Amino acid sequence: MKMKYAIVPSRAVGDLRLPHGAFRTLASLCVYTSAQGVCYPNQWTLADLRNCSQSNIAKQMKILRTLGYVIDVESIGKKYPRAFKRGNRYFIPTREGDLPPPLEVICTDILAEERRPPNVHI
Numbered sequence: 001m002k003m004k005y006a007i008v009p010s011r012a013v014g015d016l017r018l019p020h021g022a023f024r025t026l027a028s029l030c031v032y033t034s035a036q037g038v039c040y041p042n043q044w045t046l047a048d049l050r051n052c053s054q055s056n057i058a059k060q061m062k063i064l065r066t067l068g069y070v071i072d073v074e075s076i077g078k079k080y081p082r083a084f085k086r087g088n089r090y091f092i093p094t095r096e097g098d099l100p101p102p103l104e105v106i107c108t109d110i111l112a113e114e115r116r117p118p119n120v121h122i
Contacts, residue, residue, distance in 0.1 A: 006030035009069065009094050017067060024050055025060040026069050026092070033092050036101045038073065040089045068093065073100050 008030045012018055018026075028046045032039040043057040050057070064070040071091040091100040100106060 006033070009092065011096060012069060015067070018069070019060075019063065021052075021056070022060040022063045022067075022069075025057055026064055029064075029070065029090060029092060037092045037094060037098070038089065038101065039092065040075070042088055068096060071100060071106060073106055 006027055008027050012023055012026055025046060028049045029039055029041065031049065032041045032045075043054045043061070046057045047054045061070060065072070069092065071093065073089045073091050075089045093099075
């Protein structure tokens, strides 16, 4: 792994609603986050980094979405021929209520209701 450190939102450190596993998943996401707060690792990459299962990462991502630590944004680029979708693209807000960078669009075509970010009504 090339990354030496990650910047994790400080509000997550003292958030008692956030389980330890979800915090570690958030920190793993932050390893791949750009200066604008956008990252796009897949769940298998996060599972390998955390040394856990992909299903465990999926459950923790649901918690992070619910608490507002992860916002799904639309993926950029083409979908691979046999892929289910184009890929994952996330925005990690530093402060509560931060919006994605101007060129990012919050993903509203998400099928599952629990993946929808808070305060977004379609």
